[in-house]
Amino acid sequence: MYIKFWRLRNYPLYPMDWPVVGMLPSLVANLHNFHDELTVVLATNGCNFKARGPVASGMRFFVTAEPANVRHIFTSNHANYPKGEDFAEIFDIFSGTIFTIDGEAGRQHRAMFQNILSNPRLLALMASCCRDKVVNGLLPFLTRMGSTRTTFDMQDLITRLVFDLTATPIFGVDPGCLSISMPSIHVATAMDTFMEVGLFRHTMPACFWKVMRRLNIGPERKLAMAETVMHAFIREMTEKSKARCADLLDDVLAMDIISANPSVGRDDVLLRNVLIVHMIAGRDTVGTTLPWVFYNLARNPRVVSCIRKELAPIASLKATALASNSISSVVVFDPKETEHLVYLQAALLESLRLYPPGPIERKVVLADDVLPSGHQLCSGETILISIYAMGRMESLWGKDCHVYRPERWLSEDGAKLRYVPSNKFMAFNTGPRMCLGKDIAIAQMKTIVAAVVWNFDMEVLEGQSIEPKLSCILQLKNGLMMMVKQRE
Ligand code: HEM
Known part of the structure; x- marks a missing residue:
């Protein structure tokens, strides 16, 4: 009382x-x-x-x-606020990597990643992987679903797409999750488990989950199995990577990591953990963001029209070229072509505001x-x-803070993106540990969203329960059932 x-x-x-x-x-x-x-x-x-x-x-x-x-x-005062030892223990699968370390060691790892992620050769490889997957995996799948009016889980589709386009530049080998046979995606499921059990550990006193780990019961048992799956995947992909001819090996990110940091040997545990973190940094973020983007777009036809209006001049140039070559009718946009598209970018940022992949x-x-x-x-x-x-505070975003409205990111005339400080919009973090892959992520998401929006009408199936999973990342608990129809 x-x-x-x-x-x-x-x-x-x-x-x-x-x-x-x-x-x-x-x-x-x-x-x-x-x-x-x-x-x-x-x-x-x-x-x-x-x-x-x-x-x-x-x-x-x-x-x-x-x-x-x-x-x-x-x-x-960031030096006074590290992630801390508890965080490193909770995510012990990422031990010794940029995801868990603070201070000087964190700065060194960051410098290594910064170096790698600004390498033009690697950026070109990532962009071409993304385009290939869109052309050969995503669009054919959607065309099949559209022509047979079959419903499908957009989250599962995006998980497969982003898993492949993250792993391919790392290992130089395509795992083929998004292929015609749609194989089991047990490695992606293992990665989901890391984040689900991570949340469980966050909410429990450490002694509880440590006892469960020792007894190998409950979520801890699931985590141990997921770790085994992930380690086997990294081993298999590294072997496949090594088996490719030596000069091609130089083209993959795993080799960049080794040469940037000689203390990380090729078979080292640290190398394995760094590779896992790279998979997480790319897959869990873009892969978690995109289903929410499509959810928002399917429910906001006005926004879809605005994106198409922005894409139209580029598409019409391409249509002329396609007609003269009489190739397939789908249109794909390259990163160079979407780089300057501010409305498309605003639509992505607005979705990230409402549904940040890392909510806490x-x-x-x-x-x-x-x-x-x-x-x-x-x-x-x-x-x-x-x-x-x-992202949902009225005091920060105004009375319509719960409304999906990309225009809030644009200048009055709609020609430029407004400056929004990163301590107000935190999806990419803020300060000296801000995300290093922001530009890469935006470029990948623009390529994917532009291709889907231009070529297909989308519909979210009524009656499904849309809610986040219990996880450290904001995945949809029940997936996202959608239908598409190819546009004329
Ligand atoms: C929608 C896409 C993305 C979002 C929202 C996002 C968000 C974030 C956030 C919130 C952090 C801070 C994590 C923490 O310390 O707790 C972070 C760090 C990082 N991100 Fe991203 N990320 C995205 C995509 C990517 C991609 C595609 C890459 C790599 C290609 C990447 C590479 C990194 C790296 C290396 C860090 C560590 C930076 C550091 O700790 O100093 N991110 N990201």
């Missing part, structure tokens, strides 16, 4: 803080709708609140969606500090930054 009264008086929508068990029951009860619940709580509590786990668990959280705090944590960032406090919001933080406390909630 007292707790209820205290809660209503002080914080209208604060998660219930029970004696002994803390806020754990509230968390578990709302887990199915976690991100939306968190958004409401943050919106009604001025973008910040503190939470705690069960007594003696040591779990103390500060949750924020305030850009000034984000700037302080990620940029001005986690940091730990090294030394006691005071945030710009006035909140005091103690050493050892964990900070959760809800990127999902930040």
Whole structure:
């Protein structure tokens, strides 16, 4: 009674803080709708609140969606807010890589990736892989589905596409997930497991999941099996990569990683983990974003028309060339052709605002500090930054913050993209650890979305339940059933 009264008086929508068990029951009860619940709580509590786990668990959280705090944590005082040891333990499969390390070692890994991801030869290889997969995998599949009016799971399709186009430049070998036989995608499923069990570990006191790991039960058993699958895949692909002729080997990203960092041997555990992280960085992000993009587009025909209007001048030039060569009627757009298309980019950013693939960032406090919001933080406390909630705050995006409206990213005349600071739009992170693959990701997504939107009308099947999975990434729990029709 007292707790209820205290809660209503002080914080209208604060998660219930029970004696002994803390806020754990509230968390578990709302887990199915976690991100939306968190958004409401943050919106009604001025973008910040503190939470705690069960007594003696040591779990103390500060949750924020305030850009000034984000700037302080990620940029001005970032050395005081590492990912921390708990995070590295939770994601031990990525041990020793850029995903889990902080400080000087993190800076060195970042410099290595920066070097690799700015190599024009590799960028050209990534762009041509993406185009090949669109031409030979995605469009033929959609044409078949359209001509037979068959429904299909867009998330599964995108998972296959992005898995192939991420792995091919890394190993120089196409795993062929998006091929006519549509083979089982157990490696992609294993990668999903890393993120699902990652969330489970985040919500439990560490001692709980460590005991489960030792006993090899529950989610920990599933994780151990997923690790075995992933390691076997990396071994097999590396073998296939080595079996190709020596001069071609120089063309793949795995070799770039080795030559950029001589301490990483070809068969080393660290190399294996770095390769896994590369697969995750490319696949989990673009692969998670695109189904939401198609979901938003299918429900917003006006936006689809605006994208087609922007593509039309390029497509008409291509149509003339195609007619004279009498090749297939589908049109594919190259990265150079879509680079300057601002409306298409705004449509992607708007989807990322509402559905960021990584909905939460986690940091730990090294030394006691005071945030710009006035909140005091103690050493050892964990900070959760809800990127999902930040994209839906009325105080940041206005009254129509829940509406999918790409125009908010454009200048008055629609000719340019507006500047939006990265501490307000956090999908690609902010500060010195900002995403290194942003431009690559945007270019890949433009190629894929332009090809689909130009050649097909899309429809989301009515009556399906659209909700995020319980995972560290914002995948759709039940997939996304769609139908397409090839345009005249
Ligand atoms: C929609 C696409 C993408 C989104 C939204 C995205 C988002 C992010 C975010 C939020 C982080 C910070 C992660 C963290 O430290 O907790 C990050 C880091 C990173 N991303 Fe991306 N990413 C995308 C695509 C890519 C792609 C395609 C690549 C590689 C080709 C890539 C490479 C990286 C790397 C290397 C880092 C580590 C940077 C560092 O820690 O210093 N990303 N990305």
